[in-house]
Amino acid sequence: MSFDLSLYLVTDAALCHDYGLEKTVEAAVNGGVTIVQLRDKHASDAQMIAQAKRLKSVLAGTGVPLIINDRLTVALESQADGLHVGQSDTAVQAARAAMGEQAIIGLSINTHAQLDAAPLTLLDYVGIGPVFATGSKQDHAQPIGFDGLAALVAACRLPSVAIGGLKAEHANHVRRAGADGLAVISAICGQPDPAQAARAFKTVTAS
Ligand code: TZP
Ligand code: MG
Numbered sequence: 001m002s003f004d005l006s007l008y009l010v011t012d013a014a015l016c017h018d019y020g021l022e023k024t025v026e027a028a029v030n031g032g033v034t035i036v037q038l039r040d041k042h043a044s045d046a047q048m049i050a051q052a053k054r055l056k057s058v059l060a061g062t063g064v065p066l067i068i069n070d071r072l073t074v075a076l077e078s079q080a081d082g083l084h085v086g087q088s089d090t091a092v093q094a095a096r097a098a099m100g101e102q103a104i105i106g107l108s109i110n111t112h113a114q115l116d117a118a119p120l121t122l123l124d125y126v127g128i129g130p131v132f133a134t135g136s137k138q139d140h141a142q143p144i145g146f147d148g149l150a151a152l153v154a155a156c157r158l159p160s161v162a163i164g165g166l167k168a169e170h171a172n173h174v175r176r177a178g179a180d181g182l183a184v185i186s187a188i189c190g191q192p193d194p195a196q197a198a199r200a201f202k203t204v205t206a207s
Pocket of ligand 2: 089
């Protein structure tokens with residue numbers, strides 16, 4: 001499946017409680033989200049598989065891929081479009097072997113050493129960050145700022161998406177740093193109007 005990293009929504013169901021996860025994702029896609037990652041650190045595999053299937057129905061016909069965070073079993077069972085892994089999750093080689101050639105596979109990167117060690121030929125994209133400190137991920141790595149982002153993007157031959165504390169007002173900085181897109185949780189999940197929150201990223205004028 002082809003993919004567009006320009007506005008990458010990572011979900012947090014706990015933040016979406018008023019609006020609900022499916023409605024949040026639907027609204028966010030209407031507002032311009034181009035790719036969705038289901039991330040849930042608390043659900044069981046079975047719960048996450050059921051949630052992934054519901055999100056697949058929401059995304060059907062939109063062309064927006066569904067990526068699963070960390071859990072290979074969930075990605076396989078739900079027939080999701082891809083898997084995103086962190087440095088201490090399922091190895092990329094195992095993920096590619098299990099998911100097949102067509103799957104979209106991404107890896108989180110925070111340092112040049114991690115980039116140098118990454119099996120780039122088995123990956124479709126990298127997530128680079130956190131750009132800023134964020135309350136959305138416990139024990140996140142050291143923030144790298146826009147300069148750190150630019151240096152990692154410049155050293156990376158793959159499509160890349162920036163993550164960590166990003167808001168609509170940062171869209172131009174991220175583009176200038178050379179990344180293909182922004183990945184966000186709290187700037188869309190849990191916002192009173194997720195469609196408008198997504199649209200805000202799209203309407204930042206180039207400067
Ligand atoms: N990985 C690095 S930072 C982060 C993840 C999953 C959380 C991003 O959330 P937010 O709310 O967009 O800062
Ligand atoms: Mg992880």
